[in-house]
Amino acid sequence: DAEITQSPRHKITETGRQVTLACHQTWNHNNMFWYRQDLGHGLRLIHYSYGVQDTNKGEVSDGYSVSRSNTEDLPLTLESAASSQTSVYFCASSRLTGDPYNEQFFGPGTRLTVL
Amino acid sequence: AQSVAQPEDQVNVAEGNPLTVKCTYSVSGNPYLFWYVQYPNRGLQFLLKYITGDNLVKGSYGFEAEFNKSQTSFHLKKPSALVSDSALYFCAVRGSVRDDKIIFGKGTRLHILP
DSSP, X not given: OOOEEEEOSEEEEOTTOXXXXXXXXXXXXXXXXXXXXXTTTEEEXXXXXXXXXXXXXXXXXXXXXXXXXXXXXXXXXXXXXXXXXXXXXXXXXXXXXXXXXXOOEEOOOEXXXXX | OOEEEOOOSEXXXXXXXXXXXXXXXXXXXXXXXXXXXXXXXXOEEEEEEEOSSOSEEEOGGGOEEEEETTTTEEEEEESSOOGGGOEEEEEEEEOSSTTOOOEEOOOEEEEEEO
16 A cells, blocks of 8 residues: 655654754655644644655745655755654645645654754 | 645544534645555555535545635534544645645644543
8 A cells, every 4th residue: 555654663863963854655646745743733744745855835834844855755954953853744645746736645754852 | 835734733523423624725827636554664655635516525434525725624524423434534624736845733632532
């Protein structure tokens, strides 16, 4: 069955370290998204991509970067981790670019703790 | 600018009673509206969506939602709640402009009391 996976599921790191969170989907979806979930804020969009070599900044992109070298993967990199980036991170994908009513499919999440 | 509001942080309902989780929105143009559910330690799962047409939309697990354009609302409903419906529910909206992105509400925690 097609799916979307994230790794690692849990990560503890130290302030200032570079961290990369992986996201892999097997639906062949064009669109991929990264969100962070924090109490009182719901889900906030970090970065998104509408296809290979396409990346765009979301609402809370400072301190994060992404790259899209193939359809299946959208890794999220924290360049220099900060305690404010302690959160649960969700990757999501959806089918067609420019198709506003396609629902998103979410991964299981990565819980990141920055000490 | 787009926005979505879920006015209740938590809703408590007795098992077997009808439930409603409220959502209001603001977009330019026609709205595309979604409900998602999140169980503990899981990602969000799609429940239902409104695109156009019938104002009452039926979705997974017996849930339905009613689109009300005049009140800019999209409340989630279920006629008879189950304990297993206890979860975190998110309303989301997207406008019809090409560059619009989905905006999620802050979530409403639903507790179904046995």
